[in-house]
Amino acid sequence: MYRDWLNLVSEKGEGIVKAVLWAQFAKDKRNPVVILLYIAGCILAALLFAGGVQSPSVIAIFSEEENASEIEKKWEALLNTDDSLQFVIVDPEEARENVRKGNAEVAVELMQMDYRLIAASEELPSVSYVQQHVGIVFQQEAQINAVESSGGSNVRQEIENYLEDAPFQLEARGLDSEAVPQYNMSTQLLYAFTFLISMFLLGFKVNNVTNDKVSGVWNRMILSPVSKTGMYSGYIFYSFLITMFQLVSVLIVFKYVMNYEIGDNLWLIILISAFFTFSMISIAMLITGFVKSPEQFYAIYPSVIPLVPLISGAYMMPGTITNSALVFIADLFPMAHAMEAIMSVVFYDAGLQDVMMSLMVMLLIGVVAMGIGINLMERRRG
Amino acid sequence: MLETINVSKSFKGKKAVQDVSLYLDNGESVGLIGPNGAGKSTTISMISTLIKPTSGEIKLNGANTINKPEKIRKILGVVPQELALYQELSAYENLKFFGSIYKMKGNDLEKRIQRALEIVGLADRQKDLVKTFSGGMKRRVNIAAALLHRPQILILDEPTVGIDPQSRNHILETVRALNEKDGTTILYTSHYMEEVEQLCDRLYIMDYGEVIAAGTKAELLSILQAEDTVKAELSKMDEAFIQQVKTIDGVRKAEASHLQLKIIAKKGSNLISELVHLADQHQLQIINFHTETPSLEDVFLHLTGRTLRD
Ligand SMILES: Nc1ncnc2c1ncn2[C@@H]1O[C@H](COP(=O)(O)OP(=O)(O)OP(=O)(O)O)[C@@H](O)[C@H]1O
Ligand SMILES: [Mg+2]
Numbered sequence: 001m002y003r004d005w006l007n008l009v010s011e012k013g014e015g016i017v018k019a020v021l022w023a024q025f026a027k028d029k030r031n032p033v034v035i036l037l038y039i040a041g042c043i044l045a046a047l048l049f050a051g052g053v054q055s056p057s058v059i060a061i062f063s064e065e066e067n068a069s070e071i072e073k074k075w076e077a078l079l080n081t082d083d084s085l086q087f088v089i090v091d092p093e094e095a096r097e098n099v100r101k102g103n104a105e106v107a108v109e110l111m112q113m114d115y116r117l118i119a120a121s122e123e124l125p126s127v128s129y130v131q132q133h134v135g136i137v138f139q140q141e142a143q144i145n146a147v148e149s150s151g152g153s154n155v156r157q158e159i160e161n162y163l164e165d166a167p168f169q170l171e172a173r174g175l176d177s178e179a180v181p182q183y184n185m186s187t188q189l190l191y192a193f194t195f196l197i198s199m200f201l202l203g204f205k206v207n208n209v210t211n212d213k214v215s216g217v218w219n220r221m222i223l224s225p226v227s228k229t230g231m232y233s234g235y236i237f238y239s240f241l242i243t244m245f246q247l248v249s250v251l252i253v254f255k256y257v258m259n260y261e262i263g264d265n266l267w268l269i270i271l272i273s274a275f276f277t278f279s280m281i282s283i284a285m286l287i288t289g290f291v292k293s294p295e296q297f298y299a300i301y302p303s304v305i306p307l308v309p310l311i312s313g314a315y316m317m318p319g320t321i322t323n324s325a326l327v328f329i330a331d332l333f334p335m336a337h338a339m340e341a342i343m344s345v346v347f348y349d350a351g352l353q354d355v356m357m358s359l360m361v362m363l364l365i366g367v368v369a370m371g372i373g374i375n376l377m378e379r380r381r382g
Numbered sequence: 383m384l385e386t387i388n389v390s391k392s393f394k395g396k397k398a399v400q401d402v403s404l405y406l407d408n409g410e411s412v413g414l415i416g417p418n419g420a421g422k423s424t425t426i427s428m429i430s431t432l433i434k435p436t437s438g439e440i441k442l443n444g445a446n447t448i449n450k451p452e453k454i455r456k457i458l459g460v461v462p463q464e465l466a467l468y469q470e471l472s473a474y475e476n477l478k479f480f481g482s483i484y485k486m487k488g489n490d491l492e493k494r495i496q497r498a499l500e501i502v503g504l505a506d507r508q509k510d511l512v513k514t515f516s517g518g519m520k521r522r523v524n525i526a527a528a529l530l531h532r533p534q535i536l537i538l539d540e541p542t543v544g545i546d547p548q549s550r551n552h553i554l555e556t557v558r559a560l561n562e563k564d565g566t567t568i569l570y571t572s573h574y575m576e577e578v579e580q581l582c583d584r585l586y587i588m589d590y591g592e593v594i595a596a597g598t599k600a601e602l603l604s605i606l607q608a609e610d611t612v613k614a615e616l617s618k619m620d621e622a623f624i625q626q627v628k629t630i631d632g633v634r635k636a637e638a639s640h641l642q643l644k645i646i647a648k649k650g651s652n653l654i655s656e657l658v659h660l661a662d663q664h665q666l667q668i669i670n671f672h673t674e675t676p677s678l679e680d681v682f683l684h685l686t687g688r689t690l691r692d
Contacts (some may be wrong), residue, residue: 019482026479027470030511216466219432220527223455224483 020221020234021241024208028242035246038201042250045193046260059130060090060098060107075110078137082185085133106130113142129185132317183347185317187261191342192314194250195273195335198243199280199308203301205239206284209377210294232374236281243277244270263346272341272355279334279362282369289376312336318343334362383408383567384429384454384535389438391424398424400591401438406535411561411568413578415682416588417690422571423463425588426539429569430460459533461525463540463571469513473504473523476512480527498526502556518549525556535567536560542577554581573690575678587682594685599678606676606684609634612645612653615670616661623664630656635683641669646676646684 028035061079063071072089079087087108090098095107099118106119106127115134119127209232212218221231248270254260263269284301291297312330313321318340321327330336341358344350385405391398399421406412414422427433429440431451440447447454467476477495486494499505502522507515512523521541528536538557542550558581560566572578578585579599587595587602595602616623619641627636627643632651637644647653654671661668674680682690 019479022482023468023471023475023479026475027468030470215468216462216464217468219460219462220466220480221483222432223430223458223460224480225452225455225485226483 017230017234017237019226020231021238024205024235024238035201035242038197038246039249039253042194042197042246043253043258045197046190046254046258057126057130058086058088060095060104061087061110062090062092062095062107063110064092065111071110071112075115075137078141079108079134081137082133085130085185108134113145114138128316129189132320183317183343184261187263187346188339188343189315190254190260190262191339192309194247194254195276195314195338196306196309198247198277199284199305199335200302201246202239202243202277202281203284203287203297203305205242206235206281206288207294207297207301208238209235209285210288210291210297214294228378236285236370239281239284240274240277243281244274247273247277261346263342265345265349265351268345268352268355269342271352272338272345272359275359275362275366276334276338279338279366279369282366282373283333285373286369286376287373289373289380308333308335312339314339331361332365334365337361337365383443385441386425386429387439387441389425389428389435389440391421391428391433392436397591399428399435402588402591402593404586404593404596406567406569408534409561409565409567410584411557411570411582413582413585414569414571414588415573415575415578415585415690417573417688420588421591422588423539424591426460426537426569426571430458430537431455432460456531457534459528459531459536461528461536461538461541463543465520465524467512467520467523467527470511472509472511473499473515473526474508476523477508477526477530481530484531486530494530494532498529501529501560502526503552516546516549518545518552521545521549521553522556525553529560533566535569537569537571539571540573541570542572542574550577557581575682575690579678585678587685589686595681602678602681603676605681606646608649609646609676609684610649610653611674611676611680612647612657613670613672613674614643614645614657614668616641616643617667617669620664620666623660623666626660626664627657630660635687637683637689646680 061072061076062068063075065071076087076089079085090107092109095104095109096118098104099107099120102120105121106117108130109116109118115138117127117131117134121127209218212221218231222228251262251266251269251273254262255266287301287304288297291300308330309315311321311326312333312335313319314335321330337358341350341355344354383406385403387403388401390400390402402421402425404412404414404425414425416422424433428435431447431454434448442454442457445453468479471479474495477498478491481491481494495508496505499508502525504519504522504526507519512520515523521543525538525541536557541557542553545553554577557568557570561568561581568582570578570581584598585596585602586593595605616638619638624636624638624643627633627645630647630651630653632648632653633645634648635644635646645653645657658668676684679690682688
């Protein structure tokens, strides 16, 4: 195996990988629309769900209590601490009407110490994001009230003073302290969708191995002087290149055309994306190892992949998923690690050193999944 | 130069090929014939090192190929039963790819591609996508892809399945030319006896995973020397009549399809008068009647009690 890898970089082996790359590329070149659709799909998803990064989503709030305006004023001030969300007081009838007609995804009904979300569907990522934000604000307020009522007099003032003048800088979100970096949920969603779509793309490219095995092209390669390693490398490398092309195109469009806030250190982000891509290609190989036909892959893969960002918490604020079983499963997929690394680069100016651990974990997942996947495929052939 | 010795292959305990021994001499053209599921493709896959036999040996010039497949792969061209091509690419692009995995490049590759396209008669359609080709043309590209590295042994697995007579003749002529002009050793698989009769010096007949007969055409036909094949056209079909024909002394087989009755019987048996007598009894006429020289199809019928195709 090791000798084979050496062979690949040598003059002799190079041609094979090139031949496979060439054939795969020649096929895609006949159908450039497909890859363009993947790029367009990413941008469209970003527009639809991430809702444009600069303009915050406007969320209607209202109260139907007796002292409605007092309650609305109080919570309006407390809720408006997130850059990507803007809470605006609206007439209750109008707010409900808007949600019913689908003009707004969600509105918040306020009570003295409680709230209720008015939404047509709970499924939308934007709704769960609003819910998290509002939930946290209400919880904090409840805690402050509890401390105050149990004797502490000026707790709110003290907490605010403390945060502004903390003895050491906390890497945490404060009530509304300026010193703490602003976490932008829209940016996170942007990456989540971009990765989701690239997982589809790379999966379908990896599935070409199974396609070619069924058609008999694979057997032709086996009879040629190509080594197995050379064959697999060709397919893997091609999936990698095409997925990276899609990812980088999308990132460049986001950053330079649409001026989204996707971070300044684009090179490091691309590096993390590359590790993610390799790692996920391996997972796709592993899935390929389990299926019997390309059709089965088309049935299984698209139903599994959308779950990955979901359990990886890519649609939610970091730290939302606490169930240890879910966290464990999420950690088996590269997405959780890639998101974590990229968010720390974008929002906390993390450097290569800081994300090294995530990169290594993705590499490890990649190597293990690839090993098992290829083994399964080879064993199947008997 | 190439031989298999008692090779067997089981898939999950189910025997697909059992104790097959066959050989190919340099420059020969050998047929492998048998009905669906007889084990032809499995045998070919083992010879071409794509699958390993469960037991038995395969030797190239006396050297075992099973664990050292490189030598045989080098001199072997395989035309698989399925269309192992990229439908989305042109004929030329397909050949370019299959040539480059054999490490051919540049001028040499270009020449070989054009030569292979000429052989199968597709030079003028080379820029067209394979998916736009007719079934017969696809089959021809499938053959061309196996010729690029100029193999000494060419194995073809049912290369004429499901195509028009014109393409079929073209393919048969191509294979014959490769064998006669270029001296390529041929192993040709089919379930059309007439193809194998036309093309091959020797043949192996397989059924249910085993070789049930082998030899030159003459040798195989001699199996039937002691027998006559009689064909009769009947005025109407009568199952009871057929059953009684089977009981006539000396009759080995009696098969009827539509109004045609085919009987294989021992030479010198009193078949004709018995037949006329029985027809009388069942009140039917024998409209037409003749004795045939046996064909290889008859050999197969004789050996298995079935026709090659239904
Ligand atoms: N990979 C496999 N797994 C399980 N069974 C198999 C496999 N390949 C072949 N068989 C079985 O082995 C037997 C022989 O198949 P094979 O394909 O060799 O027949 P064949 O003579 O080529 O038939 P055909 O004329 O239909 O191509 C069949 O019963 C088939 O179902
Ligand atoms: Mg077959």
